[in-house]
Amino acid sequence: MGRSTQLRPNLAKIGKEQAECLELRLEGLSFRAIADQTGIPLATVHERVTAAITAEVSPLAEQLRAxxxxxxxxxxxxxxxxxxxxxxxxxxxxxxxxxxRSKLLGLDMPQRIEANLETHELTKEDVALQELIRExxxxxxxxxxxLRAGRDEDLP
Incomplete structure (x- = not known):
């Protein structure tokens, strides 16, 4: 019987992509420009940048808090x-x-804010404005x- 092989992510490749995408983002490139330059799909570029930031910034923040x-x-x-x-x-x-210390560690209870909501009847203008916003x-x-699909001909 043949053994099925499960695809595992190439962690070295992912790490390299994270570093490269973060570096390009820090240089000011947009996610789309990074995707175009690296050949990595746009959604993956966003994932790589987010993961790199989480991996590098979060531990530093904890060290600074300590x-x-x-x-x-x-x-x-x-x-x-x-x-x-x-x-x-x-x-x-x-x-x-x-x-x-309480602020730094997030120990303070959230402040309770009371709000009074006033309602009014919808006018024809309100309804028309809501329709314009929906459109x-x-x-x-x-x-x-x-834009995401790269179909310039479909743009208005």
């Missing part, structure tokens, strides 16, 4: 003696440090589809 937290800890350690003595200025500074969106979608 460094900033260590710095805030150092500030609090230096303030401890003054805080223990009841120095109100040191206590206020410590509270600001704590607020900064414009449909035309935009057609143009975008033609």
């Amino acid at each position: 460094i900033e937290c260590e710095r805030l800890d150092l500030y609090l350690t230096r303030l401890k003696v003054r805080i223990d003595k009841g120095d109100t200025h040191a206590i206020q500074t410590a509270l600001r440090i704590s607020e900064r 414009a969106k449909a035309k935009n979608a057609e143009t975008e589809a033609a």
Whole structure:
């Protein structure tokens, strides 16, 4: 019996494409221009750039958060003696440090916002405007589809 081979992604090739696509994007090329230059499909170019950014930027952000937290800890350690003595200025500074840490780590609860919604009757002008907007969106979608498919002759 023959053994079926499952296609596996070539990780080295993907990594090379990610680096190349990101470099070209950082040089200011559009996704379409990168696709044209590299011969990689447009959707794949977008995937490669997104993956490269995620792989390179996210870990750096985490490292920077950790460094900033260590710095805030150092500030609090230096303030401890003054805080223990009841120095109100040191206590206020410590509270600001704590607020900064909460923002940095996303610990604050989302703010609740109350909104009152006023409704009004739709006028003929409102309905006509909504129809114009729908038509414009449909035309935009057609143009975008033609551009993505590379069909210049279908463009308005």
